[in-house]
Amino acid sequence: MEVDILIKNAYIVTMNSESSIYEFGTLAILGNTIVAIGKSEDIEYFTSSNEIDAMGSLVMPGLINAHTHAAMSIYKGMADDLNLHEWLHKYIFPAEAKFCNADTVSTGSQLAIMEMIRFGTTCFADMYYFQEKTAEICFLLGMRAVLGQAILDFPAPDFKSSNDALLHTEMLMQKYNNSQLVTIVPGPHSPYTCNKETLIQSRQLANKYNVPLHIHISETMLEYEESIKNNEKTPIEYCDDLDLFNGKTIAAHCVYINDNDRSILKNKKVGVVNNAISNMKLCSGVAPVYFMKEAGVTVGIGTDGVVSNNTLDIFEEMKTVAMVHKLNTNDPTALNAKTVVEMATIENAKILGLDSQIGSLEVGKKADLILINLNQPHLIPLYNIYSHIVYAIKGGDVDTVIINGEIVMLNKTVQYSEALDVAIDAQLIANEVKEYMETVNAS
Ligand SMILES: [Zn+2]
Numbered sequence: 298m299e300v301d302i303l304i305k306n307a308y309i310v311t312m313n314s315e316s317s318i319y320e321f322g323t324l325a326i327l328g329n330t331i332v333a334i335g336k337s338e339d340i341e342y343f344t345s346s347n348e349i350d351a352m353g354s355l356v357m358p359g360l361i362n363a364h365t366h367a368a369m370s371i372y373k374g375m376a377d378d379l380n381l382h383e384w385l386h387k388y389i390f391p392a393e394a395k396f397c398n399a400d401t402v403s404t405g406s407q408l409a410i411m412e413m414i415r416f417g418t419t420c421f422a423d424m425y426y427f428q429e430k431t432a433e434i435c436f437l438l439g440m441r442a443v444l445g446q447a448i449l450d451f452p453a454p455d456f457k458s459s460n461d462a463l464l465h466t467e468m469l470m471q472k473y474n475n476s477q478l479v480t481i482v483p484g485p486h487s488p489y490t491c492n493k494e495t496l497i498q499s500r501q502l503a504n505k506y507n508v509p510l511h512i513h514i515s516e517t518m519l520e521y522e523e524s525i526k527n528n529e530k531t532p533i534e535y536c537d538d539l540d541l542f543n544g545k546t547i548a549a550h551c552v553y554i555n556d557n558d559r560s561i562l563k564n565k566k567v568g569v570v571n572n573a574i575s576n577m578k579l580c581s582g583v584a585p586v587y588f589m590k591e592a593g594v595t596v597g598i599g600t601d602g603v604v605s606n607n608t609l610d611i612f613e614e615m616k617t618v619a620m621v622h623k624l625n626t627n628d629p630t631a632l633n634a635k636t637v638v639e640m641a642t643i644e645n646a647k648i649l650g651l652d653s654q655i656g657s658l659e660v661g662k663k664a665d666l667i668l669i670n671l672n673q674p675h676l677i678p679l680y681n682i683y684s685h686i687v688y689a690i691k692g693g694d695v696d697t698v699i700i701n702g703e704i705v706m707l708n709k710t711v712q713y714s715e716a717l718d719v720a721i722d723a724q725l726i727a728n729e730v731k732e733y734m735e736t737v738n739a740s
Contacts, residue, residue: 300345301702302326302664305337307351308671310682312358312642312657316635318682324356326664329477329702334658349697353672355682355690357638358658359419359665359700360611361645364511364549364570364599366425368405370412371396371726373603375734381517381579389604391737392730397454401726402427406434407719409609411711414440416610416692419665419700422547422570422599422649424484424511426455429469432479438713439705441665443649445484445511445547448499450492459485459495463502470506477701480508482547487513488532489520493539500541509545509568509650512536517581521553533558542567545650549599551589552582559585562594568648569594571640573617575601586622587631597645598637610692615641619687634683668697 302325309322311334323340325333333340376388402425410431413421423431424445435442446466448459456462469481483499485491491499503510515521515532524532533554536542542565551562551569562569571586589596598618600609615637622632646656655665671679675689698706705712 298343300325300327300332300343301347302699302704303343303345303348304351304356304668305348307354307356307668308682309334309658310355310357310638310686311659312639313659314657322356324658324666326699326702329663331658331660331662331664334660349668351668353670354696355669355671355686356658356666357669357686358642358656359667359698360417360641361597361649361656362413362418362421362599362609362611362614363547363568363597363645363648364572364601365409365421365423365609366602366604367409367413367421367423367431367609368397368402368425368427369602369604370408370609371401371405371723372730373408373607375604375727375730377578377607381581384579384605387738388734392734393454395733396726396730397426399427399430403430403434404719404722404726406431407438408723409603410434410438410440411719412603412609414438414698414700414706414711415695415709416608416612417667417669417695417698418609418611419667419698420646420649420651420655422511424486424513424549426453428481429472432469432473432481435479436476438711439478439700439703441478441655441663441700443480443482443509443511443547443651445482448483448485448495449490450495451490459491459498463495463498467502470502470508474506474508482508482511484511487516487520488536489523496536496539496541500539500544504544509547509648510541511547511549512541513549514551515553515558516550516576518553531555531558533561537561537565547648549601550576550581550584552576552584554585554589559589559592559594562589563592566595569596570599570645570648571596571618572599572601573621574614575605577617577621578605583621583625585625586618587626587628590632590636595644595647596640597648598641608692611641612686612690612692612694615687634681634687637687638683664699664702666699667695669694670696
C-alpha cells in the first residue's frame with residue numbers, strides 16, 4: 298500500500314495509554330492521519346515516494362504549548378527584571394496601546410510560530426487580540442492552534458467593548474472552526490478584567506460551539522487577596538459560583554489555590570496550565586502542581602507570552618517544570634520525567650479538548666510529530682528516553698516537524714519561511730517601540 302510519508306527505523310515514543318515504545322519502529326502517514334505504527338519488522342507492507350530513514354532518530358508527538366500570547370514576540374526583551382506592576386503598567390500596556398494592531402500582530406505571530414515550529418511545538422493555545430491575523434499565519438506556516446480571542450471590559454487594541462469582542466469572536470468561530478488547523482475560542486482575560494456578565498456570556502459562547510474557554514485565573518497573591526476582599530471568595534470559587542467551569546476550560550496559572558479550589562478544579566474537570574518560567578521571572582509564585590496532580594486535577598504546561606519567558610521552547614519549560622516543583626516540594630521524586638512529558642503532550646491535548654486527535658502517536662490520530670537526532674554527544678548513551686526528553690534535549694535539537702501530515706520543517710529549515718520578511722519587519726517595529734518607550738518613561 299502506498300502512503301504519503303513513511304518513517305522507518307525510528308526510536309518511537311508514542312505517549313499512548315500503554316506508554317508503548319518501539320526502538321526500531323515504523324510510522325505510516327496517509328493524508329493527515331497516522332495509518333500504521335509499530336515495530337518495523339511487523340509493518341513491511343507500506344511503500345512511499347517520501348520515505349524517511351530515521352535510524353538513530355527519536356520520533357515523538359509534537360509538543361503542545363497550552364498557554365501563550367504569540368504576537369507578543371514583537372516585544373521580546375523589551376522589559377526584563379521588573380516587578381509585575383511596573384512591567385505591566387510602564388511597559389507592556391503602553392507599548393500595546395500604541396503598537397498593537399493587525400500588522401504588528403501578524404509580524405509577532407510569524408516570529409512566534411516559526412520559533413515554536415523550530416523548537417518542536419506542533420500546537421499552541423493562544424490568548425490575544427486580532428486573532429484572525431494569527432489564524433492566517435497558522436495556515437501559512439501549517440501550525441495547529443486553539444486561538445483565544447481576548448475579551449476585556451475596558452477598551453482593547455482591537456475592540457472598544459466586551460460586547461464587540463464577543464460578537465467578533467463568534468464571527469471568527471463560524472469562519473474558522475471547521476478548518477483542520479485553527480479553532481477560535483473565547484478568551485475572557487481574567488475574573489478581575491471581565492465582569493460577571495462578560496464571563497457568563499463567554500462561557501455560553503464556548504458551549505454553543507463546544508470549544509474550551511481560555512482564561513487567566515489566580516496568577517498572583519494580589520489577585521487572590523483582592524478577590525477575597527471584594528467577593529469573599531477565592532478567584533476559583535468566584536468563577537465556580539458563576540458556573541464558569543460548566544464546560545471545557547483552559548485555566549492559565551492557578552498559582553494561589555486552597556483545598557476547596559483544588560476540589561473544584563478536579564470536579565469541574567478544569568484544565569490547569571502551569572507557566573513555571575513566567576511565574577518565576579515575574580516572581581508571581583510557584584503553583585502547587587504536584588499537589589493538584591495528586592488530587593486528580595489535569596495539569597499541563599505553557600510558556601506564557603515570550604515577554605515573561607523569553608522563549609517559546611517547551612523543552613526548556615519541561616525541564617524547568619520538573620526542577621521547580623521538585624525544589625518546591627523538597628522531593629526529588631516529584632514530577633518524574635515521564636510525567637512531565639505527558640504534561641506537554643497528551644495532558645495538554647486533553648486541556649485543549651483535542652486528545653482524540655493529537656497528543657500521542659496512534660493509528661487514527663492526526664500526524665503531528667517531531668524527529669530528533671539522538672546521535673549527538675549530549676544524548677549518548679541512552680538509558681531512559683523520557684530522561685533525555687526532559688533533561689537533555691534542547692528545542693534547537695529538533696530536526697524535522699510534521700503537522701497534520703505536512704512536513705513544516707525539514708532538517709532544521711522551516712518551510713515557507715524564506716518568503717517572509719519577518720526579520721526586517723520585526724526589527725523596524727522594535728526600533729519604533731524602543732524610541733517610544735524612552736520618551737514615555739522619560740516624561
Ligand atoms: Zn498569559
